[in-house]
Amino acid sequence: MKRYGEHRFPGKLFIVEGIDGSGKSTQLMLLHQWLQAEGYGTVFSEWNSSPLVKETTKRGKKKQMLTPATFSLIHATDFADRMEHNIIPLLKAGAVVLCDRYIYTAFARDVVRGMDPKWVRELYSFAVKPTGAFYFRVPLDVAMKRILDGRTGVKFYEAGMDLGLSEDEEESFKLFQGRILEEYEKMVPEFDLIAVDATLPIEEQQSQMRQTVRAKLAQAKRLRVAP
Amino acid sequence: MRETYGVVLPGMNLADLTGKLIVIEGTDGVGRSTQIRLLKPWLEQQGRAVLETGMTRSSLAGKGIKQAKEGHTLGRVTLSLFYATDFADRLENEIVPALRAGFVVLTDRYIYSLMARAMVRGIDPVWIRNVYRFALKPDAVFYLRIGVDDLIPRVVFSTGFDYWESGMDLHPSEDMYESFLKYQTSLLQQFDVLGEEYGFEIVDASVDVRTVFERLRAGIARVLSGEPREPLFAVRGPKETAESRQESNVVELPSSGKVVAAGTES
Numbered sequence: 001m002k003r004y005g006e007h008r009f010p011g012k013l014f015i016v017e018g019i020d021g022s023g024k025s026t027q028l029m030l031l032h033q034w035l036q037a038e039g040y041g042t043v044f045s046e047w048n049s050s051p052l053v054k055e056t057t058k059r060g061k062k063k064q065m066l067t068p069a070t071f072s073l074i075h076a077t078d079f080a081d082r083m084e085h086n087i088i089p090l091l092k093a094g095a096v097v098l099c100d101r102y103i104y105t106a107f108a109r110d111v112v113r114g115m116d117p118k119w120v121r122e123l124y125s126f127a128v129k130p131t132g133a134f135y136f137r138v139p140l141d142v143a144m145k146r147i148l149d150g151r152t153g154v155k156f157y158e159a160g161m162d163l164g165l166s167e168d169e170e171e172s173f174k175l176f177q178g179r180i181l182e183e184y185e186k187m188v189p190e191f192d193l194i195a196v197d198a199t200l201p202i203e204e205q206q207s208q209m210r211q212t213v214r215a216k217l218a219q220a221k222r223l224r225v226a227p
Numbered sequence: 228m229r230e231t232y233g234v235v236l237p238g239m240n241l242a243d244l245t246g247k248l249i250v251i252e253g254t255d256g257v258g259r260s261t262q263i264r265l266l267k268p269w270l271e272q273q274g275r276a277v278l279e280t281g282m283t284r285s286s287l288a289g290k291g292i293k294q295a296k297e298g299h300t301l302g303r304v305t306l307s308l309f310y311a312t313d314f315a316d317r318l319e320n321e322i323v324p325a326l327r328a329g330f331v332v333l334t335d336r337y338i339y340s341l342m343a344r345a346m347v348r349g350i351d352p353v354w355i356r357n358v359y360r361f362a363l364k365p366d367a368v369f370y371l372r373i374g375v376d377d378l379i380p381r382v383v384f385s386t387g388f389d390y391w392e393s394g395m396d397l398h399p400s401e402d403m404y405e406s407f408l409k410y411q412t413s414l415l416q417q418f419d420v421l422g423e424e425y426g427f428e429i430v431d432a433s434v435d436v437r438t439v440f441e442r443l444r445a446g447i448a449r450v451l452s453g454e455p456r457e458p459l460f461a462v463r464g465p466k467e468t469a470e471s472r473q474e475s476n477v478v479e480l481p482s483s484g485k486v487v488a489a490g491t492e493s
Contacts, residue, residue: 068238
């Protein structure tokens, strides 16, 4: 079993992180299009998408039967399935793999829920270290405005309602996301996350991102798919 | 006060877990469930409330694991984590409440089986130990120990070879018998290592059900009375002679920690 950082694959892995409303998914979508146009074999891998574990996760969430421990472990299980069946084979095959959220999401959420930070990091040590990990940094109020404008409500676990921070969903959501934000900030130096100012115009953020990705793909010309 | 293996889960108060946590460990087909079926009424007759629990029975993940195993499609890290999820669910929703209510919790396997299986499948031993650091330390672990030669006839003449218990996911080109032999041999080796590390009390399971039951009863009676761990019950090492038994009641078996020598007839 290889551990974080020990994997050596021909493919490249780029991931985006940030709180809800940071605009990270938009940026990843734009990067995806650009990489495809450039001729790279690019695959997008979604968070929380393993069909095998999905049923259990869904049931646990619907019935609100998840504790911090089982929340953490069921998400790790799901992530492991994606890692073993999706991400690693793709990287072996030389693909450019894009992930919307990665292990850092789990670190932030689980630690806010009271799990031991060291334990959680060790739990995910089977993960592949990304070629580049982008963190979209946004002030809490900006993110809240983006989210709450466009939605009718937030889900139970998404709002961190299981933590009992507040009876009010919107209030709980804000408090929860605020704590997540603190955890992200701690991880920027710890994991060399590439921080992007998510209050800048979209195209400007994208141009920064492409510049970084281009530099990291320079040694990987053979990944190009013939036109 | 009760302890964990290093990590305390949020919201878990260790101070009020007054019950007893007793683990019955052992490989597939060694007779764990038979023993638990005998132990439960025996404890209840003494007025003890008993919770019986086991693997892959949690309300959260039990069904998912069963379905996934039917398809044989789980990766090894994924499978290990699925089991860990199931274990955490059982720990928080069954074991801890029962211990808080003063029950005797009899568990058919515990984290050690899960670790042994994972390690046989090439999982990093340091990683898997870390995964289970949130587990409660039990009051006692009784390990039903058997050699692979004694195990084979039991399996063949009862349930037959099972895909997972034969480690067919590891040796797909072998027949069930060959695979079973290899898999169980390495599993038993892992158990011996874990036994030493986690202080298992070893019970020779190659003898008849009644004798194993008597030895377990003696061990459990001791745990419940709060006496320190002492050689009260006996296990006979396979190559032990009558003379050596007279000399000492305690023998050292290779790779199995302290073992109590047989003395039932004397």
